[in-house]
Amino acid sequence: MIAVKGYEGHKVAVLGLGRSGRATAKALLAGGAEVIVWDDGAPAREAAEADGFLVQDLTRADAWDGVRLLVTSPGIAHLYPKPHPVIAAAWAAFVPVDNDIGLFFRSYADREWDDFDIRPRVVTVTGSNGKSTTSALLHHILEECGRPAQLAGNIGRGVLDLPPARDGEVVVLELSSYQTDLARALTPDIAVLTNMSPDHLDRHAGMGGYFAAKRRLFAEGGPDRAVIGVDENEGRYLANQLIEGPGDDRVIFTSSGQKLESAAWSVFARKGFLTEWRKGRQIASIDLRQVVGLPGAHNHQNACNAYAVARSLGLGPKAIEAALHSYPGLPHRSQRIGEKDGVIFVNDSKATNVDSAAKALQAFQNIRWICGGLEKEGGLGGLLPHVGSVKKAYVIGRDAPHFALQLTGVEAEICTTMGQAVAQAFADAEPGDIVLLAPAAASFDQYDSFERRGEDFIRYVQNITS
Template identity: 70%
Template sequence: MIPVQGVENLTIAVLGLGRSGKATAAALAAGGANVVAWDDGADTREAAQAEGMTIIDLNRDEAWHGVAGLITSPGIPHLYPHPHPVIARAYMLGVPVDNDIGLFFRSYATSDFGEFDRIPKVIAVTGSNGKSTTTALIYHILRECGRPSQMGGNIGTGVLSLEPAQDGEVVVLELSSYQTDLARALTPDVAVFTNLSPDHLDRHGGTGGYFAAKRRLFAEGGPDRAVIGVDEPEGLYLAGQLATAPSDDRVIRVSAGQKLDHAAWSVFARKGFLAEYRKGRQIASIDLRDIDGLPGAHNHQNACAAYAACRAVGLAPRDIEAAFHSFRGLPHRSQLVAEIGGVRYVNDSKATNIDAAAKALQAFRHVRWIAGGLGKEGGIAAVAPYLEHVKKAYLIGHSARDFALEIGQTPYEISGTMDEAVAHASVEAEPGDTVLLAPAAASFDQYPNFEKRGEHFTALVRDLQTGSARRDSGK
């Protein structure tokens, strides 16, 4: 646990008592704060109270007497589509509102840093797609190269549940727009922006608000080095704002298709090869084509971003390359589940929007595409240019029939459920095909989250694999 600094003898309120809320309350108490808390769920409040927490109804003005700050969980709206009533009350009373990310950045550095041979560093990763894979890949590379490291934030461990810093450590954080939008302190040593595509627009009041939330990671305090994906206008704009001159190598530009040989420092992938350029000269190259854990152009962008971040903390190109080969990827993100009879089964359940699904579709040939769920605003018509490799679509969930109307001449069936989609795709698939789950939709019509959807797909494929093995053995 990282005790929160600057709260000794202060009364701090916590809104939301899920995993991050409880961890925040514990870290505040460890820092000497008097913690009071509230959650909208009666069962959650009762459970927290049974654990010894002080529960106060923060919907009442008298509950705010002496409260010096409110810490809210990231999932609770603080502005759009409208602030939670407790947060709105804090605004009216002039009480500062923060989240656990802001507390982490003001508490991670301690007086112990003066005794370390190497000052610990923080790498923070944000963006629309690929940030989890990029975060996990950076963490994997650091560990493979012998650097002490921890991973947390929106992936793995909550930030305040991480261990206190040790000599030479690198903490790698995945940060969502919900987390960066409100944090009052954002001071990573290296900040990474992967890309931007429309998502969570209701929460941020539109695309501009969504990008502004991401941009805060680079504008609040400013990192020593910024790794910026420049394949979208927003990334180009951000890189341009951060660089003070063409020769400014504090900005490392990253691309998954453009040759970037004129920037002061750049890392890009073209035709399966990663290249690093500094001041117009190539200084490293890596063949990404045979790295099983990083299939497709979208993962090549993740590889470039992770490579750049690791170079920014002093790792050597060949050490990074060696670590690439031992990376096995993350569950639900272009995860190769099995190969059965020459047919690959890939779980990309995390592809919940058009951009992510399009990138997954471009990564494979001869695709049998399982798609659908709870469709997002705008439908999936924009995915049409990426369907040339789709032999057939197997549509599931609430939006299956709507999706069928938007995929043009692509052969399809309304499978309805994951069980039917996997069963039919496996029967029709031929050697060389890839059965790809890339839903382009949310999961909430049939599953509590994308993880459960991916786990169901994986379990069905494992059953196919077991049946195939039995048939091969003659049992």
């Protein structure tokens, strides 16, 4: 683990005892801090107490005597829609609030690095969609090319649960807006913004607050190099804020669909081909159409972002291309599950919002679309321009009738349950059809996570294909 520096002999409180909270508490103890912990759930508190942690009720006014810092888990609201009572109490007691990401950046560097031949690097990946795939793909490329690498943050393990850095290692961190919004230290070597679309708007009081949380990674983090997806205005604005002039190649512009030949350094995908363009000339081109683990334009955008980082770390185009072809893909993200009688089943349960579902719909033809769940703010209007390949929708979830009514121009059948939707979609399907789970909604009306929803889809599909 990464022992937290700067709090030896000081009392530090930890709020939230999930994966990151427990790792944080252990890392603080390893750094010599006096740690007290709290969670709103009694089972989590009991488990922490059984593991030897000092549980102290942080809702009590006297709990803050001598506390130097509060570290909160990312899922706990600290400003919008309203501050958690413990965070509000920390403010009232003039106790700073941080999260594990901030502690990681304060603590990761070590004096042992002076003896390394190659200094370790930290790459952070944020954005609305594609964070996990970009992060995992980059990690895969690095390992395939022989570079020591770790994957952590919002994917893989908690950041403070990482082992100390090795000579030449690259740590790839997927960071959500919840993580970037509060961290008091953000100092990546390379930072990536994949794209921007409305999400988590209640947590950030609108799109402006959501973008501001992402922007902190670049504006306050001061990375040596930034990789910015410029297919939305937010990306174009951010890239423009970072460059010093037309010839500034510290920012790599990326796109899925646009030619970016005028930028000092760009990586873009059009019609299935990835192109690297630098200082007025083409450097490399890769045919992505045969890369099985990265189907569709949205995955080609992810490939551009991962490729751009790999190139900035000194890897060659041919080595990166070979690694792309061996990438297996991530579970629940355009994941091919199986085939039966010419019908292919694809699990994209991670498509939890309109934008990510739209990208999934654009990646395939002849779609039998399983959708529905806990609808997010803004409705489904943004999906309707992208349903041309949908032969029929099979709607699941608690609000399936309301969801189906919004699918104007699409034949829709209300199935409610995953089992019924998979069975009916396969019964209707013809050879060449794709049964695609791309919910365009959160899972929490029926499942405790998008992973559980995807696993349920896989179970029903395997009953058909086995």
